[in-house]
Amino acid sequence: MALLQSWRWYGPDDPVSLQDIKQAGAEGIVSALHQVAHGEIWPIEEILERKKIIEEAGLKWVVVESVPVHEEIKTKGSQCELYLSNYRQTLQNLAACGLQVVCYNFMPVLDWTRTKLDYVLPNGSKALYFDWVDLSIFDLFILKRENAEKDYSEKVLLQVEKRFNQMTEAEVQLLKENILMGVPTEGGVTLEQLTESIEIYKKIGFDGLRENLAYFLQSIMDTCQQLNIKMTIHPDDPPYSILGLPRIASSKEDLLHIIESVDHPSNGICLCTGSLGANPDNDAVEILKAVGHRVYFAHLRNVQKDENGNFYESDHLTGDVDMAGVMKELVAINKQRANSIPFRPDHGHQMLDDLNKVTNPGYSAIGRLKGLAELRGLEMGIESMTN
Ligand code: CS2
Ligand code: MN
Numbered sequence: 001m002a003l004l005q006s007w008r009w010y011g012p013d014d015p016v017s018l019q020d021i022k023q024a025g026a027e028g029i030v031s032a033l034h035q036v037a038h039g040e041i042w043p044i045e046e047i048l049e050r051k052k053i054i055e056e057a058g059l060k061w062v063v064v065e066s067v068p069v070h071e072e073i074k075t076k077g078s079q080c081e082l083y084l085s086n087y088r089q090t091l092q093n094l095a096a097c098g099l100q101v102v103c104y105n106f107m108p109v110l111d112w113t114r115t116k117l118d119y120v121l122p123n124g125s126k127a128l129y130f131d132w133v134d135l136s137i138f139d140l141f142i143l144k145r146e147n148a149e150k151d152y153s154e155k156v157l158l159q160v161e162k163r164f165n166q167m168t169e170a171e172v173q174l175l176k177e178n179i180l181m182g183v184p185t186e187g188g189v190t191l192e193q194l195t196e197s198i199e200i201y202k203k204i205g206f207d208g209l210r211e212n213l214a215y216f217l218q219s220i221m222d223t224c225q226q227l228n229i230k231m232t233i234h235p236d237d238p239p240y241s242i243l244g245l246p247r248i249a250s251s252k253e254d255l256l257h258i259i260e261s262v263d264h265p266s267n268g269i270c271l272c273t274g275s276l277g278a279n280p281d282n283d284a285v286e287i288l289k290a291v292g293h294r295v296y297f298a299h300l301r302n303v304q305k306d307e308n309g310n311f312y313e314s315d316h317l318t319g320d321v322d323m324a325g326v327m328k329e330l331v332a333i334n335k336q337r338a339n340s341i342p343f344r345p346d347h348g349h350q351m352l353d354d355l356n357k358v359t360n361p362g363y364s365a366i367g368r369l370k371g372l373a374e375l376r377g378l379e380m381g382i383e384s385m386t387n
Pocket of ligand 2: 346
């Protein structure tokens with residue numbers, strides 16, 4: 001039984017069509033109702049409508065990514081119980097429609113963060129990029145966070161002023177937009193909201209956020225058990241604290257803590273090799289070996305870091321992540337499962353015709369098609385060596 005080749009589809013407004021996805025060779029669709037405001041209950045009719053569109057194209061909706069966790073839950077605010085009950089209801093509605101693998105993240109305020117969305121590679125294709133100096137420019141001069149300089153190395157601080165002074169106003173604006181941007185169809189946050197959240201999370205801290213995640217998981221586990229739903233937490237991206245915000249899903253130790261703190265088979269992990277790979281201390285193969293029994297979904301992509309910790313998203317098979325090692329392990333884990341583990345090429349380069357199109361950052365068609373093709377070849381190669 002092979003892994004389940006999947007593809008993220010943002011819904012009918014996605015510039016990449018279901019037909020394109022079929023041509024790319026994926027069978028499974030990863031999708032979400034991005035139109036529903038965070039924290040609201042997903043109506044059954046809308047879930048069924050999305051499902052129908054996917055199935056009419058001859059594909060299958062296999063993972064829900066994401067059912068966003070409302071900030072009131074992450075911060076355990078006064079409305080926490082209301083949003084927990086909404087979350088449970090959404091899970092019930094999803095299960096009623098046959099959807100049983102759910103991805104989510106527990107990153108404060110921001111989802112993934114990059115400083116540049118069009119980093120040009122030597123071959124002319126474009127990739128997403130994270131640069132510490134650019135992040136510190138945002139932090140020190142745009143957000144103007146109190147004591148922010150304490151969080152950056154001397155090397156970064158030596159460059160920050162000079163680079164900032166050389167930037168045009170449009171470049172500053174773009175940097176700001178890139179960092180504040182959320183999931184494309186869900187909208188981002190404002191500087192004011194971010195500053196407010198940073199204050200709230202300062203009080204919560206690392207331990208507090210861990211406790212809030214455990215509380216969230218405990219309060220949904222019975223529902224998940226009844227419905228046979230597998231929750232999969234997406235690792236922090238990048239996998240370290242930024243802008244003074246705590247991060248609790250960044251390392252092997254974090255992920256082990258998460259699955260042990262609420263020790264239940266429904267409390268699972270989405271293995272995102274690209275997210276984890278951005279931290280030099282993380283070894284994706286070792287992490288997969290440690291938590292593999294709880295991995296129900298995988299995002300396969302690669303990153304290339306430089307000596308200062310900046311990174312760009314590299315080709316799927318080449319970069320700092322040992323993708324062959326990950327695939328070997330994933331194939332072995334998959335063999336012990338009743339259902340194939342779905343994986344998707346997480347992000348791809350903007351390349352060929354897509355360079356002239358408006359695409360969702362990281363989610364253009366051709367780069368992901370290439371990624372998926374390479375990954376399935378890798379899987380097939382590994383299978384043929386081990387059989
Ligand atoms: C995705 C995330 O684009 C990506 O990097 O992996 O946006 C992911 O969907 C969320 O973090 C999961 O909640
Ligand atoms: Mn991912």
